[in-house]
Amino acid sequence: xxxxxxxxxxxxxxxxxxxxxxxxxxxxxxxxxxxxxxxxxxxxxxxxxxxxxxxxxxxxxxxxxxxxxxxxxxxxxxxxxxxxxxxxxxxxxxxxxxxxxxxxxxxxxxxxxxxxxxxxxxxxxxxxxxxxxxxxxxxxxxxxxxxxxxxxxxxxxxxxxxxxxxxxxxxxxxxxxxxxxxxxxxxxxxxxxxxxxxxxxxxxxxxxxxxxxxxxxxxxxxxxxxxxxxxxxxxxxxxxxxxxxxxxxxxxxxxxxxxxxxxxxxxxxxxxxxxxxxxxxxxxxxxxxxxxxxxxxxxxxxxxxxxxxxxxxxxxxxxxxxxxxxxxxxxxxxxxxxxxxxxxxxxxxxxxx
Numbered sequence: 233x234x235x236x237x238x239x240x241x242x243x244x245x246x247x248x249x250x251x252x253x254x255x256x257x258x259x260x261x262x263x264x265x266x267x268x269x270x271x272x273x274x275x276x277x278x279x280x281x282x283x284x285x286x287x288x289x290x291x292x293x294x295x296x297x298x299x300x301x302x303x304x305x306x307x308x309x310x311x312x313x314x315x316x317x318x319x320x321x322x323x324x325x326x327x328x329x330x331x332x333x334x335x336x337x338x339x340x341x342x343x344x345x346x347x348x349x350x351x352x353x354x355x356x357x358x359x360x361x362x363x364x365x366x367x368x369x370x371x372x373x374x375x376x377x378x379x380x381x382x383x384x385x386x387x388x389x390x391x392x393x394x395x396x397x398x399x400x401x402x403x404x405x406x407x408x409x410x411x412x413x414x415x416x417x418x419x420x421x422x423x424x425x426x427x428x429x430x431x432x433x434x435x436x437x438x439x440x441x442x443x444x445x446x447x448x449x450x451x452x453x454x455x456x457x458x459x460x461x462x463x464x465x466x467x468x469x470x471x472x473x474x475x476x477x478x479x480x481x482x483x484x485x486x487x488x489x490x491x492x493x494x495x496x497x498x499x500x501x502x503x504x505x506x507x508x509x510x511x512x513x514x515x516x517x518x519x520x521x522x523x524x525x526x527x528x529x530x531x532x533x534x535x536x537x538x539x540x541x542x543x544x545x546x547x548x549x550x551x552x553x554x555x556x557x558x559x560x561x562x563x564x565x566x567x568x569x570x571x572x573x574x575x576x577x578x579x580x581x582x583x584x585x
Contacts, residue, residue, distance in 0.1 A: 278436045285425045285440070289563045292421040294547040296490040296499055299414035301518045303491070306407035313400040320393040327386040418490055422564055464536075464554035473537025475511035476584075480551045480559040483507070483568045488561040493517075498561045500549050503568060504539055507551060513584050519549045526584040534573075538583050542576040552581070 467474035550560030
């Protein structure tokens with residue numbers, strides 16, 4: 233019976249109790265710290281919310297430009313893969329035709345090849361006719377050998393095309409994985425920004441929108457003027473730059489949508505690309521490629537139509553329209569609008585050719 237008794241539990245010593253309590257408090261503190269990383273402190277000020285939302289929007293815009301670049305490469309990889317597959321299909325069709333022709337010729341030779349040449353000559357009613365046919369068969373044999381060699385070359389070429397297509401498919405899948413990663417990052421940043429803005433009162437949010445309405449995706453540099461000068465009229469000289477500026481003016485009020493290139497919505501580089509495309513000039517898709525697409529210009533030599541770039545990573549672009557103003561697509565939740573060039577940290581400018 234004694235062997236079935238439950239062992240007597242020893243009471244916890246005071247030292248053990250203190251250790252357990254310390255661990256519990258440490259765990260609670262750690263949990264609170266982790267929770268604080270995903271939920272804004274209720275005591276966060278509107279200014280702190282604005283700074284964090286601006287940072288999130290900046291991250292999202294940088295990811296958007298990386299997404300745009302990856303999409304260009306994915307589209308190129310897909311076109312190359314389609315071209316390789318089409319070329320392989322055409323060559324396979326020609327190869328199958330040649331194979332069928334060789335097969336038919338082989339069958340004919342098999343059916344008529346039972347008698348040797350000497351016996352065929354001996355049995356021929358017209359030896360001259362036989363000799364002429366023999367000469368034709370010799371030439372046909374030479375042609376058949378050439379056809380066989382051509383088929384072999386065709387098989388090798390189709391094999392090489394298939395190998396290139398397999399490599400292109402692997403590249404396409406890598407680009408698609410990159411696209412998915414950038415898309416997830418963008419959507420995460422934007423969702424977090426929306427949650428933070430939802431913590432503001434209606435008045436605080438209206439103040440934030442009014443303050444950032446001309447400022448794009450981040451804070452202005454220290455000492456930058458915030459006043460908005462009158463919007464200059466669009467140039468009317470018929471030049472390419474004038475046509476691009478006119479297009480940008482016509483897009484004012486259309487919503488910003490990341491990855492969009494029009495006609496109903498735009499992101500920042502999508503707007504500038506579409507504007508210059510309307511003037512007959514092809515620009516690359518991303519901010520960091522557009523800045524190198526034309527002639528670099530200094531800030532004091534800006535002219536309407538020039539592209540103006542912002543932030544150290546060259547993650548934002550607008551179109552200069554004169555009088556210190558630009559037209560740009562600022563960020564999600566906003567629309568294409570006029571804004572001062574001085575409202576964001578300057579990175580450079582270029583003039584499309």
